[in-house]
Amino acid sequence: MTTPRDDSDLRRLLEEAVSDVHPSSGTAEIRARSRRTSAGRWLPLTLAAAVVTVLVIGGAAWLGGQSDDPPAAGPGAPSTTTSQPSAPAADEGRTELLPVYYVGDTAAGPRLFKETHEVKGITDTSLRAAVQEVLSGRPHDPDYGVWAPPDGVVAGAFSDGSTLTIDLSEPLARPTGMDDETARIALQSLIWTAAEQQTGSAMRFMVDGRPAPEVLGIDTTSPIERASADSVLSTISIDGPIEGATVPTRFQVTGRAATFEANVVWELKRGDQVVRNGFTTAQECCTLSPYTFTVTATPGDYTLVVHDTDESDGEGIGTSEDTKSITVR
Amino acid sequence: VTRILLAENTGPPAWGVPIDADSALEQLYGEHYLRLVRLAVLLLRDPGRAEEVVQDSFVAVYQRWDRLGDADVPAYLRQTVVNRSRSVLRHLRVVSQHPTQPPPDHPGADRDVVDAVRRRAVIDALAELPRRQREVLALRYYLDLSEREIAETLGISAGAVKSHASRGAAALRTHLTHLLEESP
Numbered sequence: 001m002t003t004p005r006d007d008s009d010l011r012r013l014l015e016e017a018v019s020d021v022h023p024s025s026g027t028a029e030i031r032a033r034s035r036r037t038s039a040g041r042w043l044p045l046t047l048a049a050a051v052v053t054v055l056v057i058g059g060a061a062w063l064g065g066q067s068d069d070p071p072a073a074g075p076g077a078p079s080t081t082t083s084q085p086s087a088p089a090a091d092e093g094r095t096e097l098l099p100v101y102y103v104g105d106t107a108a109g110p111r112l113f114k115e116t117h118e119v120k121g122i123t124d125t126s127l128r129a130a131v132q133e134v135l136s137g138r139p140h141d142p143d144y145g146v147w148a149p150p151d152g153v154v155a156g157a158f159s160d161g162s163t164l165t166i167d168l169s170e171p172l173a174r175p176t177g178m179d180d181e182t183a184r185i186a187l188q189s190l191i192w193t194a195a196e197q198q199t200g201s202a203m204r205f206m207v208d209g210r211p212a213p214e215v216l217g218i219d220t221t222s223p224i225e226r227a228s229a230d231s232v233l234s235t236i237s238i239d240g241p242i243e244g245a246t247v248p249t250r251f252q253v254t255g256r257a258a259t260f261e262a263n264v265v266w267e268l269k270r271g272d273q274v275v276r277n278g279f280t281t282a283q284e285c286c287t288l289s290p291y292t293f294t295v296t297a298t299p300g301d302y303t304l305v306v307h308d309t310d311e312s313d314g315e316g317i318g319t320s321e322d323t324k325s326i327t328v329r
Numbered sequence: 330v331t332r333i334l335l336a337e338n339t340g341p342p343a344w345g346v347p348i349d350a351d352s353a354l355e356q357l358y359g360e361h362y363l364r365l366v367r368l369a370v371l372l373l374r375d376p377g378r379a380e381e382v383v384q385d386s387f388v389a390v391y392q393r394w395d396r397l398g399d400a401d402v403p404a405y406l407r408q409t410v411v412n413r414s415r416s417v418l419r420h421l422r423v424v425s426q427h428p429t430q431p432p433p434d435h436p437g438a439d440r441d442v443v444d445a446v447r448r449r450a451v452i453d454a455l456a457e458l459p460r461r462q463r464e465v466l467a468l469r470y471y472l473d474l475s476e477r478e479i480a481e482t483l484g485i486s487a488g489a490v491k492s493h494a495s496r497g498a499a500a501l502r503t504h505l506t507h508l509l510e511e512s513p
Contacts, residue, residue, distance in 0.1 A: 009509055010498060011470045016444075017451035018367035018471075023380050027358045030387045031351075123477075125484040158484045160412040161389050 093121035098130040099196045100137065101189040102144035103182065104234060106320040110185040111234035112192055113144050113322065115242065127197040131157045131166060134193050140243035143323065147178070147186040157194055163223050164200030166190060168207045174217035183216040191226045192233075201226050229288050235259060238306050238322045246327045250296045255322065257282040257291050259308035264291045269303045297328045350394035353402075358387065361403055364472070365410050371467040372414040374456050382413045407472070408482050411464060418460070447508055454504035462497030465490055 098119050101112040117137060122129040135149045149172060156167040174183055191203045202223035205212040212220050238255040241247050257264050262285040268276040275297065282291040295304075307321035362383065369379035386409040390402060397405070455463050461483070468479045476494075480487045502509060 007470060007498060010466070010501060011473075013451050013505065013508060014371060014455075014467065014471045017448045017455075018370045020445075020448060021367050021370050021376050021379070023363060023366045023383075025380065025384060027354050030354060030358070030384060030391055033384065033388045034391045123486050123488075124480050128484045156484055158408075158412055160416055161409055 093123040095120045096122055096126055096129065098126060098133060099193070100130060100133045100139075101192040102134070102139040102141075103146040103185050103189055104141070104144040104322075105146055106234050106236075108235060108320060110146055110182045111320075112185060112189055112232050113139075113141070113234050113237050114192075114239070115140055115144070116239075125157070125197070127159065127164075127194055128155070128157045130193050130197050131155050131190060134189055141324065142243075146182060147175075147189065159194075159198035159200045161199055162201065164191065164194045164198060164203040166194065166203060166205055167209060168205070168212065168215070171207050171212065172215050178216065180217075183218050185232060186216055187218055187220075187224055188227050188232045191224060195226055230258060233258075233288055234322065235288075235320045236264065236306060236308055236322055238304065238324050241304070241324060241326050243324050244326070245324070246329050249298065249328055250294065251328070252292060252294050253304065253306070254290065254292045255306060256288045257306075257308065258286060258288045261285055261309075262289070262291075263309045264293075264306060265309055266293065266295075266304065266306045268295055268297055269305060270300060275302070299328050301325070301327050350391055353394060354387070354391050357390070357402065357406065361406060362387070365406065368407075368467055368471055369410055369414050371452065371455055371471055372411070372463060373417060374452050378417055379414075382417060383410055385413060386410050404478070404481070407468075411468070411482055415460065415464075450508060451505065454501055457504060458497055458500055461485070461489075461493045462500065465493040466497045466501060469494055 096119055097116050099114055100117050101114050103110050104113045105111075117133050117140075119129050119133055119137070132155060135153050135155060136151070139145055152169075153172065154169045158165055178186075187203075187205075191200075194200060194203060202225045204223040205215045205220040214220055218224070233256075236255070236257040236259060238253060240254045241251065253266065255264075259282065262282040263279060264282055265279045266277060267274045276295060278293060278295075280291055280293040283289040302325075304324045304326055305321055306323075307319045309319070365383045365386070366376075366380050369382050370376050373379050373382070386406055389409060390397070390406055455466065458466070464483055465479055468474045468482060474482065476487050476490050479490045479494075483490070485493075
């Protein structure tokens with residue numbers, strides 16, 4: 001792996017090879033083309049992702065090393081009050097907080113749950129690190145382990161600005177017992193995770209640099225569209241505290257819910273015993289929107305359960321819930 | 330992470346970004362257009378397609394200007410050009426087996442002919458390399474990027490950059506022995 005002598009000769013050859021190339025168009029043409037293609041081309045849905053894209057690309061390589069400074073544990077979204085940026089360590093990679101989607105079971109079938117993972121040792125793009133975390137990371141909440149890809153699968157990932165591409169190191173066959181819907185949601189976990197990092201409303205699947213005809217038994221000959229939030233995300237989820245968190249005696253719970261009349265019901269349990277309970281409403285009805293409430297409890301180990309009200313009288317789809325094991329100290 | 334980066338990156342971006350889309354476009358064009366078109370020629374071998382790819386990338390940035398914030402736009406442009414070049418190559422391979430159009434020769438004085446032949450030889454030799462090696466060599470030797478920047482642009486590890494670079498350089502030297510020996 002040594003490169004002989006200095007490479008100035010190759011530099012010179014490459015420089016010279018294209019020295020006769022002179023572009024013919026200027027900024028006027030770029031402006032004109034922008035006007036022709038701009039209408040309706042960038043959907044609002046991709047807007048947030050577009051911003052994230054460039055920030056990550058732009059910032060990660062040079063500013064991303066905040067490695068020795070773990071985020072504050074506790075309720076609510078992971079803290080962003082990280083202090084001084086340290087210079088990126090050349091070999092150890094950087095540490096980032098990456099949103100990652102995993103598949104969990106709900107009354108409505110398999111759905112995606114979002115977790116924020118602290119990923120260390122990142123040496124390439126945040127996009128790739130996040131996708132890899134879906135493939136080989138472990139969800140904090142064991143309830144989200146519906147799809148566990150086989151060990152050793154690695155993936156390259158990139159975006160051309162509209163379509164995301166994932167290049168898997170090996171074909172992913174559908175595990176026995178996995179139904180169509182779960183397979184579909186599992187692919188969405190990759191798409192939703194990737195779309196948090198780079199713009200893309202669809203994902204093209206490849207295996208070892210070639211188009212993959214199918215992944216998990218789903219036809220992937222054309223790119224798979226990123227499905228809408230309401231069709232793939234869990235109708236109720238707890239964002240904070242995270243699984244296994246230690247929280248003070250008075251703590252805040254945050255999450256998102258899309259429930260009947262925006263109702264959100266919660267219980268704090270010790271074993272099977274409900275020690276605290278209450279209800280709140282999410283900001284909007286029937287579409288995923290944030291909720292928050294505060295709980296006071298004495299020190300101990302608990303299970304926090306948040307669910308919708310069951311309006312089906314036992315005949316409908318039943319309740320959907322999210323649970324977290326937490327310690328109050 | 331996003332917010333952390335934003336908060337810490339409060340000073341003016343390293344490349345001195347102008348605020349409005351039009352002056353930004355002028356500045357980006359002036360500083361990067363030619364270089365990126367030439368980069369794309371190294372990747373694609375076809376000057377016409379190369380310019381198309383770079384123009385598309387500039388159009389994308391111009392349209393989204395208001396949403397780019399204080400991002401490192403040159404890095405973003407670079408990555409877009411590489412990704413789009415890759416898509417073009419893949420498309421070409423699928424759609425037709427015809428070779429891409431080589432750069433035009435400008436036969437004239439002997440000296441010009443010799444130069445054109447040399448240029449063609451280098452671009453052809455690059456085209457012979459596996460895609461990753463070609464990308465790494467172009468980014469390293471033509472754009473002068475660091476290993477870390479190349480890794481970030483291509484979405485691969487720094488280790489992979491190293492190995493593609495050393496294999497690619499060795500292969501290119503083999504293809505171009507005659508040029509390397511005859512030149513000063």
